[in-house]
Amino acid sequence: MSQTKRMNGRFLSVTLPGIVMVVMVTFFLLSNQNGYWTSVLYSTGTLSAPPFKQTPRKQLKSDNIPFLIQQREIQESRRRHLKSACLKYNIPQSDVISNPPWNLYLDTNHKLLYCNIPKVACTSWKRVILVLTGVMKHTDDMEQRVVNRYGRSQLTSLSKIPFKDRQEVLDTYTKFMFARHPFSRVLSAFNNKINPNTTDSKTVWTQRQQLIASIEGEEQGPTFIKFLRYILGMTPDEDDRHWSTATNMCLPCDIDYDVIGKFETLSDDANYILKLANVDHLVEFPSAKGSSPTNSSKKDTLQMQFDGIPLNIVHNLYEKYILDFRLFNYSIPKLNFF
Numbered sequence: 001m002s003q004t005k006r007m008n009g010r011f012l013s014v015t016l017p018g019i020v021m022v023v024m025v026t027f028f029l030l031s032n033q034n035g036y037w038t039s040v041l042y043s044t045g046t047l048s049a050p051p052f053k054q055t056p057r058k059q060l061k062s063d064n065i066p067f068l069i070q071q072r073e074i075q076e077s078r079r080r081h082l083k084s085a086c087l088k089y090n091i092p093q094s095d096v097i098s099n100p101p102w103n104l105y106l107d108t109n110h111k112l113l114y115c116n117i118p119k120v121a122c123t124s125w126k127r128v129i130l131v132l133t134g135v136m137k138h139t140d141d142m143e144q145r146v147v148n149r150y151g152r153s154q155l156t157s158l159s160k161i162p163f164k165d166r167q168e169v170l171d172t173y174t175k176f177m178f179a180r181h182p183f184s185r186v187l188s189a190f191n192n193k194i195n196p197n198t199t200d201s202k203t204v205w206t207q208r209q210q211l212i213a214s215i216e217g218e219e220q221g222p223t224f225i226k227f228l229r230y231i232l233g234m235t236p237d238e239d240d241r242h243w244s245t246a247t248n249m250c251l252p253c254d255i256d257y258d259v260i261g262k263f264e265t266l267s268d269d270a271n272y273i274l275k276l277a278n279v280d281h282l283v284e285f286p287s288a289k290g291s292s293p294t295n296s297s298k299k300d301t302l303q304m305q306f307d308g309i310p311l312n313i314v315h316n317l318y319e320k321y322i323l324d325f326r327l328f329n330y331s332i333p334k335l336n337f338f
Contacts, residue, residue, distance in 0.1 A: 029088070033201050048093050064275060070209040071272040078260040078329070084325045086253035094254045096158075097166050101235045103249060105133045106169065110135065113158065114167060115177035115250035118242045119188045120263050121270075123147055126179070127272075129155060131283045139286040168254065174277050177250045179328040180263035182321035188307050189242040190227045232316050247323040260328070 103116040107129050114129060116122045125141040126147055135154045136142060142151055158166055180188075191198045193205045194212060212222040212230050219225060231243055241249065252260070257275065261269035267285070274280035306314065318325065318332060325331070 007129050008154050011284045040158060067268075068272070068275060073267060074265075075259055075272075079257075081329050082252055082260060082327055085329075089148075089323065091247070091253040091323070091327075094168065094251050095250060096254050097163070100158040100252060101249060102157060102159060104255075105129055106156045106158060106161070106173070108156060109133060111173045111186045112275055112277055113173040114176040115175075115255070115257075117178060117180075117246050118191070119182045120178045120246075121266055124270075126151055127286050128153065128283050132279060139283065147177060173254060174273070175257045176257070176259035176261060176273050177246070177252065177257050178261040178263060178266070178269070179324065179330075181330050182245075182305070182324045183317070183332075185244055186228070186231070186261075186317070186321075187224070187302065189240075190224055190305075193242060194222050194227050196221060196223070225309055228309065228313050228317060232313070232320060245321055247327055252327060262328070327332065 003032075055294075056206055077185065101115070105114045105116055105126070107114075110132055112129070114125055116125065127136065130136040130142075130147070130151050131139055133155070135151065158169060161169065166173040183210070193199060193203075194209055196209065199205065199209075209222045212226050213220075215229055217223070217226055217229075221331070236244070236248055239245075239248075246252075249259075259269065259273050261273065270285040273281070274283065274285065
């Protein structure tokens with residue numbers, strides 16, 4: 001009898017600490033983001049690995065999974081096409097590390113790199129990054145002009161960080177850019193900056209408007225056809241950023257973008273990026289309110305503006321943006337004059 005008691009006592013003395021340890025470890029695993037219990041387990045030697053700081057992640061909703069799968073397949077297709085086109089058309093390489101484009105903006109808190117292209121929802125994306133970096137609390141805190149002047153000056157670009165850190169950014173950040181059909185982007189630039197019927201006459205573009213209006217032609221004022229002649233006379237180095245090619249601005253053959261967004265699928269692509277970066281619970285992609293939409297992507301708007309444009313000008317415009325057409329898989333719109 002006494003031997004049995006001694007054995008039971010020994011059993012309790014041996015297993016009780018083990019039970020306590022199992023309970024503590026189980027509790028830790030179930031609530032592994034509690035800093036107090038983490039420190040207790042490390043200090044007692046129960047866990048031997050050094051402590052680490054873990055950022056809480058939003059619980060993935062089951063209804064997001066089909067969306068994410070679909071978007072991933074779309075992106076894989078776009079990336080495959082882009083890489084194939086880069087090889088096929090033998091795009092000259094650029095040294096992104098030594099001479100990064102000015103328009104590569106960073107969110108170092110969430111490891112995001114965004115290539116900014118004017119007339120492709122660029123103001124909305126700057127609003128998102130300004131919220132994520134703590135400059136703004138909400139995406140509608142600043143007017144558009146303030147965002148594009150003061151707000152932009154608050155953003156960190158790849159060119160501003162030390163040379164030694166640039167490769168790591170390109171290797172580890174979630175990188176994305178947005179393209180747009182070249183014809184609708186050119187039309188948007190015209191309507192937003194040059195067209196006197198849709199722009200404020202008292203703008204910094206007044207001198208450019210007068211210059212375009214002076215181009216020879218039967219039409220009076222800075223018309224769309226004169227604008228096209230104006231930009232067709234420019235070399236890539238002379239182009240303004242509002243109509244410079246996406247290929248030149250974002251160097252998609254040199255930077256391995258994780259997401260190739262398109263203006264035509266802006267909502268889905270934007271939501272996918274925010275979910276991919278795990279920041280969709282911190283910021284929502286803003287609506288077009290507060291920006292300068294020109295509806296230039298609508299077929300009837302394109303048709304109306306291109307109606308009467310000589311085919312040689314349309315052809316030359318296509319040639320100017322031919323790499324954007326090929327790399328981002330755009331085709332010439334099926335308008336009445338084709």
